Amino acid sequence: MHLISDATGETLNTVARAAMAYYADYQPVEHIYALVRTSKQLARALTEIESEPGVVLFTLIDADLRSQLEKRCAELSIPCISILDPVIASLAQYLNAQSRPQLAGQHALNAEYFRRIDALNFTMIHDDGQHTNDLDQADVILTGISRSSKTPTSIYLANRGIKTANVPIVPNIPPPKELETVTRPLIVGLIASAERIAQIRRHRLLAINEQGETDYVDQDAIAAELAHMRKLCSRHNWPIIDVTRRSIEETAAAVINLLRDRDEAKDAEA
Numbered sequence: 001m002h003l004i005s006d007a008t009g010e011t012l013n014t015v016a017r018a019a020m021a022y023y024a025d026y027q028p029v030e031h032i033y034a035l036v037r038t039s040k041q042l043a044r045a046l047t048e049i050e051s052e053p054g055v056v057l058f059t060l061i062d063a064d065l066r067s068q069l070e071k072r073c074a075e076l077s078i079p080c081i082s083i084l085d086p087v088i089a090s091l092a093q094y095l096n097a098q099s100r101p102q103l104a105g106q107h108a109l110n111a112e113y114f115r116r117i118d119a120l121n122f123t124m125i126h127d128d129g130q131h132t133n134d135l136d137q138a139d140v141i142l143t144g145i146s147r148s149s150k151t152p153t154s155i156y157l158a159n160r161g162i163k164t165a166n167v168p169i170v171p172n173i174p175p176p177k178e179l180e181t182v183t184r185p186l187i188v189g190l191i192a193s194a195e196r197i198a199q200i201r202r203h204r205l206l207a208i209n210e211q212g213e214t215d216y217v218d219q220d221a222i223a224a225e226l227a228h229m230r231k232l233c234s235r236h237n238w239p240i241i242d243v244t245r246r247s248i249e250e251t252a253a254a255v256i257n258l259l260r261d262r263d264e265a266k267d268a269e270a
Contacts, residue, residue, distance in 0.1 A: 002031045002049050004042070004058040004069065009034040012057050015083050029054070036060065039068065046072050056080040116161045123158035126165035127151055132176040135165055136184050140255060142166040143179065143232075144190035145225045146216075147200040149243045149251060153190070156252040162259070169229050171215075180236065186259050189233040190251070192244040194222040 001020075003012040009032055020028045031052070033045040042065050049056060049072075056073055059082065060066045066082070073080035088099050119139075125131055126138065128151065135141060139162045142150045150166035157164040167179050179187070201217045215221035233240050239258055243251050 001028050001054050002033070002045065002056045004033045004036055004045050004056065004060065006035065006037050006060050006062065006065070009059075012059055012083065016057055036065070037062070039065065042068055045069075049073070049078065050076065053078050057083050059084055112161065116159060119158040119161050119163045120155070122163040123154050123165065127154065129167045129176065132165075132167065132178040135167075135176075135178045136182045137163065138165040138182075138185040139163045140165075140259060141179065141182070141185045141187045142190055142255070143169055143175070143187060143229075143238075145169050145197065145222070145229055147197050147204065148190040148192055149248060150190055152248045153243075153251050153255070156248050157255060160252070160256070162256070169225070169232065171221075171225055171228075175232070186255075186262055187236070187238045188255055188258060189229060189238050189240040190243050191226055191229055191240055192242065194219045194226060196244045197222050197226075 001016055003009055003016055005012050013030075013032070016028070016030065020026070029052075031045075031048055031054070033041070036042050036045060046069070053076060056069070056078055058066075058069060058080070060069065070080050091097075092099055122138070126135070140154075140157060142154055142164060143166065144150050146168060150168065154164040154166045165185070167175060169175060198217050198219050201222075205217065230240065232238075241251055241254050246254070
């Protein structure tokens, strides 16, 4: 697959991987060309397409570049798809308006962009139970035992503009009092199967050249940690998400749904 974009290529990457998920028996070989804005840059992509033919997906605003790409792909009998065209055409028809293409418009330095940067800064500062004195400024607090995907989920949420802190639940150490007294954030507990947690922890120990069996990787000990985690969440009526078979993106989506439902319930009460 050849993915050609005049911006970062994130949209193409997402669409390509979503589409390939329907063909699990095949492994795509991706050729990614980002920031393609001149004929010279496009020529490099065309050379590789000729030598290794494959489906071409593109997002190009410049009419000349589009024409060059589509013409050459037609000569090579290679599928060439502008992935945004159907959506843009439908919007134009629905809005009865002419589109005004803006290069890398989705990455404009607007209020939404700076909100995401602010959220990322907050999340990095409040990773792994740090700076609990101002936890009430968070939109979401993720809590859970070690290796339950708290940090990567927090970062993903922050990239969506959601200020996210995460607080670990450590055996024999009480959680910070702020976790149980905050009123503004949505607190969500993350759990996984003891087997899955043990597997991730063993990989972690290998990565830092630590070996040997300890309670950290013992499934019975982990099961006890998870039981304590469930009781803590139940006592405070915090929702729980089992991340055993969820990707980071799926976990984040579940958190966003919980946040939306809570906010809608608050609006209804008001």
